[in-house]
Amino acid sequence: MARIKRFESQRFVGSRDTMVVYDTDDDSQADQLAARAGAEDLHGRNLLQSFAPDELSEARNRGFKPVR
Numbered sequence: 001m002a003r004i005k006r007f008e009s010q011r012f013v014g015s016r017d018t019m020v021v022y023d024t025d026d027d028s029q030a031d032q033l034a035a036r037a038g039a040e041d042l043h044g045r046n047l048l049q050s051f052a053p054d055e056l057s058e059a060r061n062r063g064f065k066p067v068r
Contacts, residue, residue, distance in 0.1 A: 003030065004037055010050040014064045017047050021059040022067050029067055 003024050007013050013033060014021040017040075022033040042048050051058040056066065 004034060004043065004048070006043070007048065007050055011054050012051050012056055012059050014049040014051070014059055014062075015042060015047055016049055017042070019064050020067045021051075021056065021064040023056070032067065 002008075003010070004013065007024070011023060011025055012021050013024055015033070015036065022029045024030045024033065037043055037048065040047075049062075049064075051062065059066075
């Protein structure tokens, strides 16, 4: 599965509308994010976020929770 354009080098990508973070190294989570991004135009609506450092702990510090 290819990563979302403009987030190719990011492992953790969050969705601001649901405050959920996806691990794009996990194929099922990457597929789930890609489906949402395409169907809901998350990129065009500026609802995707990456984190620096690119770690789950940083996403949690910003209020995001891992996808279930």
